[in-house]
Amino acid sequence: DSGVTQTPKHLITATGQRVTLRCSPRSGDLSVYWYQQSLDQGLQFLIQYYNGEERAKGNILERFSAQQFPDLHSELNLSSLELGDSALYFCASTRTPTGLGTEAFFGQGTRLTVV
Amino acid sequence: SQQGEEDPQALSIQEGENATMNCSYKTSINNLQWYRQNSGRGLVHLILIRSNEREKHSGRLRVTLDTSKKSSSLLITASRAADTASYFCATDGGGSGTYKYIFGTGTRLKVLA
Numbered sequence: 001d002s003g004v005t006q007t008p009k010h011l012i013t014a015t016g017q018r019v020t021l022r023c024s025p026r027s028g029d030l031s032v033y034w035y036q037q038s039l040d041q042g043l044q045f046l047i048q049y050y051n052g053e054e055r056a057k058g059n060i061l062e063r064f065s066a067q068q069f070p071d072l073h074s075e076l077n078l079s080s081l082e083l084g085d086s087a088l089y090f091c092a093s094t095r096t097p098t099g100l101g102t103e104a105f106f107g108q109g110t111r112l113t114v115v
Numbered sequence: 116s117q118q119g120e121e122d123p124q125a126l127s128i129q130e131g132e133n134a135t136m137n138c139s140y141k142t143s144i145n146n147l148q149w150y151r152q153n154s155g156r157g158l159v160h161l162i163l164i165r166s167n168e169r170e171k172h173s174g175r176l177r178v179t180l181d182t183s184k185k186s187s188s189l190l191i192t193a194s195r196a197a198d199t200a201s202y203f204c205a206t207d208g209g210g211s212g213t214y215k216y217i218f219g220t221g222t223r224l225k226v227l228a
Contacts, residue, residue: 002157033216035218043218045218092158104205109155
């Protein structure tokens with residue numbers, strides 16, 4: 001158990017809908033990262049937050065947004081869903097904002113299926 | 116675009132054999148990490164090697180780093196069926212202000228009992 005909790009584990013929704021994925025980082029970790037993993041693909045970095053502030057942005061679509069709340073949990077909002085958004089969405093957390101020399105702890109992911 | 120590329124993409128070996136997978140990356144780094152992912156599950160951290168280190172060991176794992184070639188290798192000795200998983204390298208992109216882990220495309224390892 002990494003200590004990072006993601007909910008829900010599975011989500012099935014229709015095209016055009018909006019969903020929210022939730023991540024609770026490990027106790028004491030201030031930094032949260034979101035990744036998308038499509039079938040048999042590597043992990044694509046989406047966005048990173050540190051202590052409530054956005055720190056880095058990757059290949060995140062405009063239809064997607066995220067935020068980190070004062071209690072440090074984070075939510076990833078996906079809207080106007082398309083079939084191609086079907087993927088595993090992972091959250092990871094670290095203690096530091098830079099991640100330099102720091103192990104990232106991953107949650108078990110949310111499997112999103114858009115039908 | 117992906118920072119790292121693992122090679123081979125897939126590897127199938129017999130239990131007890133050694134497995135070697137390679138990772139190449141594009142920019143300078145501060146450190147490089149290897150992760151394991153069991154099918155459809157979260158990633159588990161295996162080992163971290165800093166840019167000023169050339170080799171590191173952890174149990175049956177041996178990691179090397181060649182910053183001049185921008186490459187790293189992960190060796191798993193005396194493999195077991197439980198080692199069957201995908202293995203990813205992750206780099207930090209170098210510099211002092213980088214905030215993201217950049218993953219390669221992964222090597223799918225299958226260890227046959």
